[in-house]
Amino acid sequence: MLRFIAARLLQSLVALVIISVVVFALARATGDPLYLILPMSASQEDFDNARRYLGLDRPYVEQYLSFVGRAVTGDFGTSLRARRPVGELIGERLPNSLKLAAFAMGVSLAMAFPLGIMAAVKKGTALDRTAQIVSVLGQSLPTFWVAILLVEFVAGRWQWLPAGGIGGFTSYILPGFTLGWFVVAGLMRLLRSGMLEVLDSEYVKLARVKGVDERRVIWMHALRNALIPVVTFAGIYFAILVTTAIVVETVFAWPGLGRLAYEGISSRDFPVIQAVVLTTAAIVAVVNLCVDCLYAMIDPRIRYAR
């Protein structure tokens, strides 16, 4: 098992390195990176100074290594717009994003699991059909559009819930729900199809023949196996969650990493964007690693394969 974790850790590191190289290269490939880093009002002298200071006249490899070195210690440069170290900005915003993401994931799992499983167990009933409709709709609705409508009507016109900004529990509801919607739809569909397949299997039949209680058959014997495809896709869904988070945070004025990214885009604040990308990639890598370990825990065939 340890070998497995070590191998996956290595893989994650490699992936992160590749991403950092891509970020590094893109900044330089599309023109002088200084234009991205210095404000418009800089003079030629500022440019020359910066060039020497940032070591941009050094060979690329050296530049890359110092770039990585600084990134690892949290030095991402200075935001053009806010005139503050980017590292600080990230430190402020990151926890907010994490809180929202956790809330959304919690809500999604709490909704998707029972619905998906029950839809499979009660296949063909009204519950099943409702679940399927919800699932298809959920994957066809553009999140940001729903978000805008929700902000205007639920928060604006009817004033049931706060429109945005981070605050008490109620402020989590609209953005959390919007964020989790897509994931719920996908997870529910995965669970349903996974359970349907497993419920038809020989070992479930044998469990029933053995006289095992039906609830135990569903929630233990069947579900454990049905989770395998779900876990396989969990990593992808998390990535989708991150993608959606940027949009949701923007619409709901949530002071998180996603909103920071949007602000960075609008003001072409490259250091901010760069930092957000790297941080997010690191988080995604960590999450994927956890998912893989979870996968190995659930399916012994993976654990004892090699």
Place this chain on the structure above:
Amino acid sequence: MPPLVVDVRDLRTHLVTRWGTVKAVDGVSFALGEGETLGLVGESGSGKSMTCLSLVRLVPRSAARALGGQVLLDGEDLLAKTEAEMQKIRGRRIAMILQDPMSSLNPVFSIGMQMREPVALYHGLRGRALTARAAELLAAVRIPSPAQRLRSFPHQLSGGMRQRVVGAMAIAAPPRLLIADEPTTSLDLTIQSQYLGLLTELQERHRFALIFVTHNLGIVAKMCDRVAVMYAGRIVETGPVRRLLTRPAHPYTRALLESIPRLGTRSERLTAIEGQPPDLARLPRGCAFAARCPSVMDRCRAEAPPEIAVEPGHWTRCWLEMPASGTASSGAPA
């Protein structure tokens, strides 16, 4: 006559599907006493497996189904029981071994867990006593190093070993009736006879009634006391093994026996039974085998034959056995 363990009377299982009502099991009757073995023989689709599932009331959920008749286990009618009562009976009084050992064991749980579960359920054991009993059961089916095996996972075992584990689960209670649905079909030939020997030994020890489903008449000859041949959801002939195999009464049974290639005879071709089994949703009015029967008569197409006694304990559904007097003797199996 020893008391009957299982007495099935006119069992019917009809499935309502979009293609019509499929009469998967249409009036099946047989009875078994302690330690007796019944061989249930037939082609695919003849209703053998569905009969077994009907006995434990686990007919597949995807279609509406209706069950009729009686299934008496030690005198109690299983078809009249509630689901909660059936759950107590499954595994404890009736056990089953399925065909494919690769897929009968849950791949994500250890052998130990899958063994402990029934033992805890039937005997209420816990902790070390539970594990000890689980290991004992594995030893009873001749699995080497049973205590270590408890920690293994199904994918680490060979097919033969897996089927033994399934066998161990089946005798955990031990049951009054064991249904083995083609247990050796997926095993290598050399392992097959080992497994059959194991089953015989277990039966001698625990005295359960055994229903052995197979399409292999050789196994029937070796293992069974009685045979029931199924065709299109009905038993077309049943009787003591030796009698049925040497002097079959029904043309279908005869055809099955003839289709087994024999050493020593010089035939150019293998004999096969012409035609296809009928569509169970659209059964003909008369005898279901009429379309393929070499001895078919007009009466066969018009009217389905009832159970007709050939000898005490041996009856068949065939007009050929109809005595000249025109009345059939009692069709009840011995």
Place this chain on the structure above:
Amino acid sequence: MPAEPTALAGPEPDMVAVRTSRAWRLPVFPLSVIAIFLALAVVAPLLGLPDPHEQSLRRRFKPPGWEEAGSWTHPLGTDRLGRDLLSRIVWGSRVSIAAGVVTVLLASAFGAAVGLAAGYYGGRVDAVLMRITDATMSFPVILLALILAVTAGPSFTNVVVAIAVVLWARYARVVRGQVLTLMQLDFVAQARIAGAGAWRIITRHLLPNTLGTLLVLVTLQIGYVIIVEASLSFLGAGIPPPTPAWGSMIAEGRDVVTSAWWVSLFPGLAILLVVLAFNLLGDWLRDTFDPKLRQL
């Protein structure tokens, strides 16, 4: 003969007769929707619609035709700059559908190639390719698009590239799985024995058998890509103005949702319809041709 057996209380109370399987009914709704939008996208220039770029401060924020203040010259109303909404939606469909189709084609071609190679060669090639595939598969698309948008500026090409670079991994995985199954079959071994080379086996034997699955996956993904493209445009990292794109149209109407609700509503509806149609079509294709893909 005894009477028909009565139904007994069995493991479940619902005696639901199995209804006609979805697979046998042609998916009329999705096909028509897609056909309509495709047609609109293709013949947009010929439709005689008002110029989607034409601004007019006089006509700004006119409501749809059926409202009191609206008129039927602008059936769906106008936006902040007085541009006709219906026309912009129709022209926007070109962008969205083009983005969806081109991206998916690129991603699937590349992904299928990787999957075929990985499945066929196996061993270390497979291991390495799959590592790369897995790493790519869970990379959030938007991040790459953001970087591209800020460094190279937002454009159609950048959107396509950003999405395709992450999307191909899905195809690679699925195709590889299929190839692995196919390789077990005898006809591949026979081709090898007959002396066929790798290229021939891959193109003539393996590829045709994966096309069905690819088609299903492609259809299912187009909807997703359209949503991602719209999200990017909404954030300003996608198709740049003044080209009409549904995502940016929604963004423009954001501040006036309460008063000029049509500006954001209709483009959103368009996205919903198109994506829904592709998803339903993809589901139907999958149910008909390859139910094993249920998990996608």
